[in-house]
Amino acid sequence: MPPLTDTLCLHCGLCCNGVLFADVRAEAGDRSPLFADRPRVTQPCPAFSAGDCTCAIYRERPRRCRQFECRQLQGTGTGEITVAAALRRIARARRFAAKIEKSLTALGFNNLKQPLKRRFEKCQRAAEAGLLDASQHARLAGLQLAMHQLNQLLAKEFYG
Numbered sequence: 001m002p003p004l005t006d007t008l009c010l011h012c013g014l015c016c017n018g019v020l021f022a023d024v025r026a027e028a029g030d031r032s033p034l035f036a037d038r039p040r041v042t043q044p045c046p047a048f049s050a051g052d053c054t055c056a057i058y059r060e061r062p063r064r065c066r067q068f069e070c071r072q073l074q075g076t077g078t079g080e081i082t083v084a085a086a087l088r089r090i091a092r093a094r095r096f097a098a099k100i101e102k103s104l105t106a107l108g109f110n111n112l113k114q115p116l117k118r119r120f121e122k123c124q125r126a127a128e129a130g131l132l133d134a135s136q137h138a139r140l141a142g143l144q145l146a147m148h149q150l151n152q153l154l155a156k157e158f159y160g
Contacts, residue, residue, distance in 0.1 A: 013053035018115035
C-alpha cells in the first residue's frame with residue numbers, strides 16, 4: 001500500500017496551489033532553494049506541478065511544507081477518516097476551487113501567479129468600487145457563494 005501522502009496529496013495539491021495558503025515563509029535555518037533570494041514564496045508555489053500534484057523540490061521543500069498535515073491526512077493517518085472519504089472531500093474542494101477559478105477568469109481576475117483568495121479579494125474590491133458592469137453581477141453572486149462554501153469546507157475539513 002502506498003503511503004498516505006501518495007494516495008491523498010497527489011490527488012489534492014490545495015496546500016501548494018494557492019487555495020489553502022497565500023504564501024510560505026522561511027523559518028530559521030530553512031535551506032530550501034525556494035528562499036534563495038526571498039523570505040517568502042507566494043502561492044501557487046513555483047515548484048508545484050498542477051498536472052500531477054507533485055513538487056519539483058520535494059526532498060528540499062521548505063520546513064513548513066514538511067510539517068503541514070491537513071485534517072484529511074491527519075484523519076486517515078489515525079483511522080478516523082477512511083481514504084475514500086478523504087478523497088471525496090478533496091474532490092469536492094477541488095470542484096469548488098475550479099468553479100471559482102472559472103468565475104474569476106470570466107470576470108478578468110486571471111493572474112494565476114496569485115493565490116485564489118487574493119484574486120477573489122481583488123474582484124470584491126473592484127465590485128465595491130463599481131468597476132463591474134451589471135452583466136457581471138450574476139457571475140459575481142455565484143462566485144461569492146462558491147467562495148463562501150469553499151471557505152467553510154476548508155475550515156472544517158482541511159486546516160490542521
